[in-house]
Amino acid sequence: MTPTPIKHKFRNHEINPATRCLIIGTFNPDTPKNTADFFYGTGRNDLWSLLPAAFGVEGHLKGKNRNPERLRFMRERGIDFVDIISEVMVDTDRAHHRKDSYIGGRVSVWRDVTGLMDELPNLERACFTRKTFNDVPGIEDHVRKIASYCDGNNARNRRIVFRCLVSPSRLAPGKDKQREWSAFFNESAIV
Template identity: 45%
Template structure:
């Protein structure tokens, strides 16, 4: 078995963040070309976010441009999983259903939330939970905690695979709630 850590473990969350976007896992492997969260070719988060704010598409933009954008809009990014242990040859397997029972270290999202006094909304970048029972359990605890703290929580359609107008509308509504 091989231990794989999260590629962006050293990312520091902006303490002024109002919107926290939670994903699953981004492996630190040679096969992963993402320079920042949601940076793989088939992910459209960097089109969804700027479009919601009437800004230019950042898909393919530099890491610094993305960091500047999220800082300006008080958004930040984290993942549920910090480390997994997988079979040799599976280090770059991104499938949530596969990694769900390979987790050796979860990120303490609730402790993170407690350090963010301006947090207004939290989302998870996936709507379905049928093949991820362990992640689902983590998320239900986070959702309940958010509800108790008066923080909006929503599971959104994944930004991966394709870009569509209905996906954009869903993300825009979530991001701009209270900003119009």
């Protein structure tokens, strides 16, 4: 099989410069089989239920064609998204695969997340949407770089709350996901 580059589906998403909380994920492939219309926009993910509940908002923002409500929610709460992987090189017939065990060793372009964070003067907190680093060689080093940046090793010499949270994926174990996500958004910021 000939390797094919697969870029991130939302690679043109521009982070709002007023962002106070950055949610950092892994990868969302730009392939025809990927039906996500935004970050965490598949039925296999609970993020758009976890976020509203963390802020005491009734209901959820899951499902197709919810982007106007999602974008309003994000803007009102200063939340935005970025993924740590920009591109993978995969076999043409497996381009739609998203499992870490498949894309893990095939990362061809990492996103400069700390460089993007430098452009967010109001940033108070950031989280990575997983606690484990299995199956993706090199990802732990990138997450450590982000954690170090948040620990005050940045252009502003400011501390930023950083956590690795349980994955919002429905496949990820964790009976206390809501409690953990809510605690992250409700703990006092370190500035």
